[in-house]
Amino acid sequence: MAQLSLGVKTLVQDFLALIYPEECRGCGGALAVSEEVICSHCRIKLPYTGFHLSPTDNALHKVFWGRVPVQLAVAYLLYQEKSRVQRLLHQLKYRGQEEIGEVLGKWMGNSLQENAAFIDIDVVVPVPLHKSKLSQRGYNQVTEFSNALANALQVVVAETALQKNKAVGTQTKKNRKDRWEAMRQLYAIRNAEAIKGKHVLLVDDVVTTGATLEACADLLLKNGARAVSVAAIAYTL
Numbered sequence: 583m584a585q586l587s588l589g590v591k592t593l594v595q596d597f598l599a600l601i602y603p604e605e606c607r608g609c610g611g612a613l614a615v616s617e618e619v620i621c622s623h624c625r626i627k628l629p630y631t632g633f634h635l636s637p638t639d640n641a642l643h644k645v646f647w648g649r650v651p652v653q654l655a656v657a658y659l660l661y662q663e664k665s666r667v668q669r670l671l672h673q674l675k676y677r678g679q680e681e682i683g684e685v686l687g688k689w690m691g692n693s694l695q696e697n698a699a700f701i702d703i704d705v706v707v708p709v710p711l712h713k714s715k716l717s718q719r720g721y722n723q724v725t726e727f728s729n730a731l732a733n734a735l736q737v738v739v740a741e742t743a744l745q746k747n748k749a750v751g752t753q754t755k756k757n758r759k760d761r762w763e764a765m766r767q768l769y770a771i772r773n774a775e776a777i778k779g780k781h782v783l784l785v786d787d788v789v790t791t792g793a794t795l796e797a798c799a800d801l802l803l804k805n806g807a808r809a810v811s812v813a814a815i816a817y818t819l
Contacts, residue, residue, distance in 0.1 A: 583636070586804035587656070592773055592800070594691075600720055600733050606619075606620055606621035606623075607619055607620055607670055607673050607681075608620050608621065608624030608628075608666045608680055608699035609621065609623070609624050609669075610718070611623075618685060619681050619684075620682075624657045625757040626660055627666065629659055629660040629667065630649075630660075630763075631658065631660055633817075634656050634690075634693045634694055634696065634697055635654075637654035637655060637656050637697060637811070638653070640783075641819065642656065642817045644735075645791075645792040646792060646795075646799075646812075647680075647797060648649070648809050649792070650796045651803070654700070654812070654814075656690075656811075656812070656815035657789060657813070657814040657815070657816055658689070658693075658813075658815055659684060659686075659815060659816040660716040661714055661816035661817060661818045661819075662819075667816055670682050670686075670763060671747060671787060671815065671816065672786070673782060674815075675787065678718075678720070678721070680723070683726040683727035683787075684727070684730050685730075686727060686815055687728070687729065687730025687731050687733075688733075690813070691817075692734060692735065694731070694734060694735060694813075696736070700811075702778035703735050703737055703783045704737055704781045704782070704808075705729075705732075705738055705739070705743075705776065705781075705782055705783070706732040706735070706738070706739045706782075706785060706796075707741075707743045707744060707776075707777065707783070707785065707802070708727075708733055708741055708742075708793060709737075709744070709784065710745055710746045710769070710788075711722060711735075711746060723787055724787050724815075727787070727815055728785045729785065731785065733755065737783075740773065741771050742770065742773050743772060743773050744769055744770070744772060744798060745771075746768055746769055747767070749761055765794055766797050768797065769797055769798050769801055770801070772804045773800075776807055777802055778806035778807070778810055779808050781811065783807070784799055784802065784810055784812045785812070785813050785814070786812070786816060787814065787815045787816070788814060788815065788816045788817070789812075789818065795814075799812065
């Protein structure tokens with residue numbers, strides 16, 4: 583009887599999907615019944631970095647050379663204005679579409695599983711939002727992405743390892759030095775035990791100058807992390 587009810591429920595869901603198809607978050611077109619959040623056409627067209635194939639020698643990893651000893655550095659997509667990636671991240675960050683982060687995290691997690699270097703990861707730490715921003719938005723845009731990565735790597739998420747001390751405006755217009763100076767005082771360790779002696783995968787949404795990740799990585803290392811690697815949804819060339 584339970585199996586029959588489940589079968590009827592599935593049929594109803596499939597029927598409703600045909601009449602009221604869900605929109606692809608990348609292009610706005612209708613999703614097929616078998617598609618989730620992002621349509622197959624958009625998935626094929628997304629600008630993948632391939633950084634997971636060389637996580638110790640790629641454009642993102644070089645951002646941190648001479649600044650902070652990051653062990654592995656990966657970003658899933660390349661970011662450009664007026665692109666599918668911008669549309670996806672805008673909806674993730676400002677429109678409450680957390681499922682975008684979850685799906686991208688699943689896909690990226692699958693790619694990280696292909697590289698033995700990531701077996702050494704012990705814990706995933708998302709870059710935190712200030713409590714006022716978190717209250718306003720209602721969620722951290724990297725939480726679901728981080729959870730999906732952690733699930734793929736079979737490790738835990740330490741969402742409270744770091745805290746942001748105050749909210750600031752956008753830093754994207756500042757140069758590297760000015761952004762670093764603005765960032766270095768913004769973050770603090772909240773739970774050192776969660777990262778002590780561990781290889782931390784520090785996660786953010788978009789990397790531009792790398793100042794946010796640099797400040798957080800430096801803080802984690804100074805408070806007992808054995809190693810820090812970074813992962814992002816997208817990297818701006």
